[in-house]
Structures are given as structure tokens and as C-alpha cells.
Amino acid sequence: xxxxxxxxxxxxxxxxxxxxxxxxxxxxxxxxxxxxxxxxxxxxxxxxxxxxxxxxxxxxxxxxxxxxxxxxxxxxxxxxxxxxxxxxxxxxxxxxxxxxxxxxxxxxxxxxxxxxx
Amino acid sequence: xxxxxxxxxxxxxxxxxxxxxxxxxxxxxxxxxxxxxxxxxxxxxxxxxxxxxxxxxxxxxxxxxxxxxxxxxxxxxxxxxxxxxxxxxxxxxxxxxxxxxxxxxxxxxxxxxxx
Numbered sequence: 001x002x003x004x005x006x007x008x009x010x011x012x013x014x015x016x017x018x019x020x021x022x023x024x025x026x027x028x029x030x031x032x033x034x035x036x037x038x039x040x041x042x043x044x045x046x047x048x049x050x051x052x053x054x055x056x057x058x059x060x061x062x063x064x065x066x067x068x069x070x071x072x073x074x075x076x077x078x079x080x081x082x083x084x085x086x087x088x089x090x091x092x093x094x095x096x097x098x099x100x101x102x103x104x105x106x107x108x109x110x111x112x113x114x115x116x117x
Numbered sequence: 118x119x120x121x122x123x124x125x126x127x128x129x130x131x132x133x134x135x136x137x138x139x140x141x142x143x144x145x146x147x148x149x150x151x152x153x154x155x156x157x158x159x160x161x162x163x164x165x166x167x168x169x170x171x172x173x174x175x176x177x178x179x180x181x182x183x184x185x186x187x188x189x190x191x192x193x194x195x196x197x198x199x200x201x202x203x204x205x206x207x208x209x210x211x212x213x214x215x216x217x218x219x220x221x222x223x224x225x226x227x228x229x230x231x232x
Contacts (some may be wrong), residue, residue: 004181029196030217031217031218033220035222040126040224040225041224041225042123042224043161043207043209043222043225044222045219045220045221045222048217048219048220049217050217050218051217056217056218056219058219059221068123089157090161091159092218092220094218096217096218101232103149103168104149104168104211104218104220105151106161106163106165106209106220107153108161108162109160110160110167
């Protein structure tokens with residue numbers, strides 16, 4: 001089974017702190033994603049990456065940055081955490097392939113619940 | 118630009134009744150369409166997907182969805198609800214952006230099943 005591992009299940013940070021959320025997948029997937037999940041808003045895409053060092057903005061990139069130096073690892077960075085970034089953060093990965101079985105199906109990590117005080 | 122609209126943030130049905138969860142999407146290219154489910158205190162998992170071919174797609178646990186291009190819809194149905202179907206359901210669309218396939222989700226529909 002594909003495994004997507006998020007380094008921290010729960011984090012509590014203070015306003016203005018720099019926060020790193022790490023995600024590692026073990027199945028050589030090209031695509032990796034960061035979403036935040038908030039009640040009533042569903043999953044909103046922050047950033048995604050389709051290759052090493054390649055990234056694209058999602059719908060809500062403001063206040064976030066990402067890094068993908070290795071294929072298996074995709075990091076989300078909050079440069080200066082704010083209280084409105086308190087949320088559940090979900091990492092996901094998928095492999096690229098038009099029409100191939102399983103292509104573009106997301107496998108999610110368990111999530112990282114971040115509280116910013 | 119892609120978007121996904123799920124009609125109804127909450128749906129309540131009786132056990133044994135028909136489940137219908139509505140999803141409409143917009144996409145500038147032929148999309149891949151998905152339904153994911155999130156059971157209480159669990160992660161998201163794939164329920165079913167449409168890529169190409171047959172427009173009626175069957176998924177796990179008796180769910181199915183029909184892709185209707187003319188209506189830009191991908192509604193999820195199950196003939197008879199079970200208590201274990203209580204969960205949050207997310208419709209998603211994926212298509213190729215500038216560099217890769219981007220997946221966008223709807224706001225979700227929470228399904229309640231009454232005994």
C-alpha cells in the first residue's frame with residue numbers, strides 16, 4: 001500500500017513562528033499536494049508539485065510556501081504563523097498517467113492539526 | 118478554472134432509503150472526477166472515479182455515480198442507506214494545469230443515516 005506519512009499529528013505554535021510541516025511518500029509518485037481542511041469549506045488546495053523542484057500555486061497560497069528537493073518529500077512552510085492558519089493540513093500524493101488505472105487518485109496522509117495561539 | 122459545487126452541506130436519510138449526493142463541476146478540459154469519503158476520525162479514501170469510457174461508475178460499498186457531460190454533473194447514489202454510510206463525502210475534479218494534474222474538492226456533504 002502507498003504510504004503518505006506526515007511528520008507531526010498535532011502542533012501548537014505561537015503567532016509569528018515559522019512552521020514546517022513535512023510529508024513523505026514511499027511509492028515514487030510524481031504529484032504531491034498540500035490541502036487545508038476546515039469545517040464547511042472542504043479541502044482547499046494550497047500548493048501542489050508535479051516534479052522535483054516544481055511547484056504550482058493552488059487556490060489559497062498566501063502565507064504559505066513549499067519545498068520539494070527530493071521526489072518523496074514535500075514540505076509546507078508557514079513563514080510567520082497567524083491564528084487564521086489554525087487548521088487541519090492534509091498531504092496527498094498521486095502518480096501521473098492519463099487513463100492508467102489509479103492515475104491521479106490521491107492517497108492522503110493522516111493529517112497534521114495545527115493550532116496557532 | 119476548475120470548480121466543484123456540492124449541493125447541500127448536510128443530507129439526512131433513513132436507513133434503507135435512497136442516498137443522493139449532488140455534485141456539479143466546471144472544467145475547461147475533459148476532467149477526471151472522483152468521490153472521496155471520510156469516516157469519523159479517519160482519513161479520506163477513494164469511493165469511486167470517472168476517467169473515460171462508461172459514464173456510470175461503480176464504487177465501493179454499493180455506491181455509484183453517473184457522469185453527465187451535458188449537465189456537468191457527477192451525482193453519487195446508493196439504493197439503500199446503511200448506518201455505516203454516515204460520513205462526509207467529497208466530490209473532486211482533476212485536470213491538467215500548467216504543469217501537472219491539479220485536484221480540486223468541493224465543500225463536502227455530511228450524510229446522516231437515521232435508524
